[in-house]
Amino acid sequence: MPLRIDVITIFPDYFAPLQLSLMGKAQQSGLVTIAIHDLREFTSDRHRSVDDTPYGGGAGMVMTPEPWGQAIDAVVTDQSTLIVPTPAGKLFSQPVAAELAHSTHLIFACGRYEGIDQRVVEYYRPRIDVRELSIGDYVLAGGDVATLAMIEASVRLVPGVLGNPESLVEESHQLPGVEYPSYTKPPTWRGLDVPEVLLSGHHDQIARWRAEQSTIRTTHNRPDLLPGS
Numbered sequence: 001m002p003l004r005i006d007v008i009t010i011f012p013d014y015f016a017p018l019q020l021s022l023m024g025k026a027q028q029s030g031l032v033t034i035a036i037h038d039l040r041e042f043t044s045d046r047h048r049s050v051d052d053t054p055y056g057g058g059a060g061m062v063m064t065p066e067p068w069g070q071a072i073d074a075v076v077t078d079q080s081t082l083i084v085p086t087p088a089g090k091l092f093s094q095p096v097a098a099e100l101a102h103s104t105h106l107i108f109a110c111g112r113y114e115g116i117d118q119r120v121v122e123y124y125r126p127r128i129d130v131r132e133l134s135i136g137d138y139v140l141a142g143g144d145v146a147t148l149a150m151i152e153a154s155v156r157l158v159p160g161v162l163g164n165p166e167s168l169v170e171e172s173h174q175l176p177g178v179e180y181p182s183y184t185k186p187p188t189w190r191g192l193d194v195p196e197v198l199l200s201g202h203h204d205q206i207a208r209w210r211a212e213q214s215t216i217r218t219t220h221n222r223p224d225l226l227p228g229s
């Protein structure tokens with residue numbers, strides 16, 4: 001059963017990259033089907049409006065609930081998971097990507113402006129799995145880029161999508177922390193040599209060096225990922 005993904009957005013063109021490379025191949029292989037829907041197709045006024053001023057005042061505009069209700073109703077089933085990208089959401093992560101990769105149907109609601117009227121989440125929450133997710137502690141101009149990132153991170157974990165599942169095995173055995181640095185040919189480049197141990201053929205020494213490099217890098221770049229932190 002392929003993973004079905006429906007994306008609802010006011011900027012369908014943002015999702016053209018999903019036709020390329022690994023994501024494009026995943027769709028051609030039939031492992032994943034991705035459909036992009038223009039929210040404005042679900043409006044009913046002459047101006048095809050999707051936003052209005054916020055109750056309670058404040059800057060910016062809020063996306064009105066009805067077009068979202070119409071758009072989500074057009075694709076939802078009892079197997080759907082509705083994902084709402086928002087800076088206020090739980091943090092998306094590799095474990096969440098793995099969960100989404102094993103879903104049946106994902107609906108991404110890409111908000112803009114100050115976000116979507118909260119009643120959309122409130123309406124669907126009793127009916128289907130609803131997840132408000134953020135991709136990091138920074139604010140984008142909309143949920144579209146966050147959705148692209150979450151789709152790519154999840155779809156690559158769908159069994160059969162990655163040509164070489166070995167790389168997933170390595171990832172899953174990744175020590176807590178960040179990955180070691182990688183090198184390839186030439187052995188010397190602009191006077192810089194590849195670390196000798198990597199050319200030695202001593203696999204135990206190479207594994208030890210890589211573990212050390214991972215720890216050094218994690219300590220420097222991501223001490224929050226160190227064990228016991």
Ligand SMILES: Nc1nc2cc(Br)ccc2s1
Pocket residue numbers: 085086087111112113114115133134135136138139140141142143144146
């Ligand atoms: N980090 C994130 N920023 C945003 C902004 C908007 Br507007 C909608 C969704 C997201 S997710």
